[in-house]
Amino acid sequence: MLEIDELSVSYFPDKKRIHALGPISMKIAPSDIYALIGPSGCGKSTFLHVLSGIIKNYQGQVTLKSNPIDPKKHDIGFIPQNFGLLAWKTVYKNCVLSLKIKEKIITPDQMNRIDYIMDQLNITDLKDRYPRELSGGQKQRVSIARAFIMNPDLLLMDEPFSALDALTREEAQELFVAMWNQYKTTTVFATHSNEEAINMGKKIVILSHYPGTIVEVIDNPLFNTENLRENKAFHTLAAHLRSVVKKGWKL
Template sequence: MIEVRDLVVKYKNNKIFERALGPIDLTLDPGEIIAIIGPSGCGKSTFIKALAGITPYEGSLLMKGESFNYQKQRIGYIPQGYGLLPWKTVYENCTLPFRIKKMKLTEERKAHLEEVLETLELKQLTKRYPSALSGGQRQRVALARAFAFSPELLLMDEPFSALDAIMKEEAAEIFLKVWRVHHCTTLIVTHSIEEALYMGNKILVMYQNGTVNAIWENPLFADAHFREREEFKVLYHQIKEQIKRGRS
C-alpha cells in the first residue's frame, strides 16, 4: 500500500548539509497503524514531515505503486499543536482540506463529515472558534478534520502530547473508535511507550541517527486492558531498553 524506499532527509546547518533521517525502508499494509518511537531528536517529526510533503527528501515514496502526489492522493497530516486556524470556526477548519485540494463539498462528503463530527462529539461546537475550545476539544477537531476527507494515509505527530493523562487515554480511545470505522493507514509519532503499546499494531523504534532500529508486532494493540496483560511489563521493558540502546 505505502512503500518508503531509501528515504533520506538532510538539513542545512552552518552551510553544511547534515543527514537528519534515513535511509529508511518501510512498507505499510493497508489499514495498519504504526507507532513511531525513539529518542528525542532522532528524526521522528522529520520522517512525518517528509511523508506529508512539507520537507524535501531524497528517495521514493509510493502509494499503490505510484509516487506520492499531494493533490491527487488523500494524505492527512496532524502536526504537533494541531495546526487549526484560529480565525476559522470548527466547521470551517474541518472543511479546509477540501478547499485546499479543490474538492467539492458534495452532499456525500458533508454527510460523512457530519458523521465524523457526531462520533467525535463535536456537533454542538461547530460554530465555535478554536480559542473557545478546551485542549481535548481542539484535539478532536484536528482528528475530525483529518478523518473528514477520508485520508488514505494519516500522519500524526505526537497528537496527544498536549493533553493531561486522562484526556490522553480518552483521545486514544476516540481515535481507535473512528479508525475502526474508517481504517485508514496511519503513522503516529509518540514519545510514550504506553501509547505506542495501545495504539500501534506495529511499533517502530528509531535509532538516534534517524534510521530504523526495530519493528515489533504488538499483541496488545487496541486492548483497553492492555496494562493488565501479562505481556505488558515485558514488552514495555524491552522497548525501553531498545530505545536506550539506540541512543548514542
C-alpha cells in the same frame, strides 16, 4: 501500499550538512497503523515531513500506490503537534477545510459523514466556536474529526496527544482507535510515549539515535486491546520498548 526505499534526509543549515534520518526502508500496507518511537532528535518529525510533502529534498524513493508521494496527487492528512487548526475559522469550517479545497462542493454523502464524525467525537455543539474558545482536548477532537472527514489515503500525526493531560490523552487515544476501526485509515504517527505506541500502533517502529535508522519493527499483539494496563503482556512489551530505545540512544 506506501513504500519507503533507502530514504535519507539531510538538513543544510549555514552550509553545514546535518544527516538527520536514514537510510530507512519499509513497506506500509493499506489500513496499517505505524507508531514511530525513538529518542528525541532521531528524525521522527523529519520522516513525517517527507511523507506529508513538507520536505521535498531527500534521497531514496517514497511511493504511495506506486506513484512518488505528492500531496497534490494523494490525499494526505497531517495532524501536527499543535493540532494545526486555523484560528480564524470556526470548528465546522476547520473540519471541512480539506474537503472544500479538493471538492469545492460538499456532497450529501460527505455531509452525512461530517455530521456522523462530529457527533462521534462529540463536537457538534462546538461547531460555531473558534479554536481559541476550545480546551486542549476539544481541539484534539476537532483535529481527529478533520482528519477522518478528509478520508485521506494516508494520515500522519506528530505526537498528536502529547499536549493533553493523562485522562484526556487516554480518551483521545480511544477515540482515535474507535474512528480507525470504522474507517481503517492508513496511519503513521510519532510518539514519545511507549504506552501510546502500544495502545494505537498495529506496528511499532523503533528508531535509533540520530540519524535515525530502524532498530526493530514490532508486530504489536496488544493493538486494540481493552484495559491494557491490567494486562501483564503490556508491561513486558513496554519494558522491552524502553530498553531498546535506550540502547539505540548513543550519547
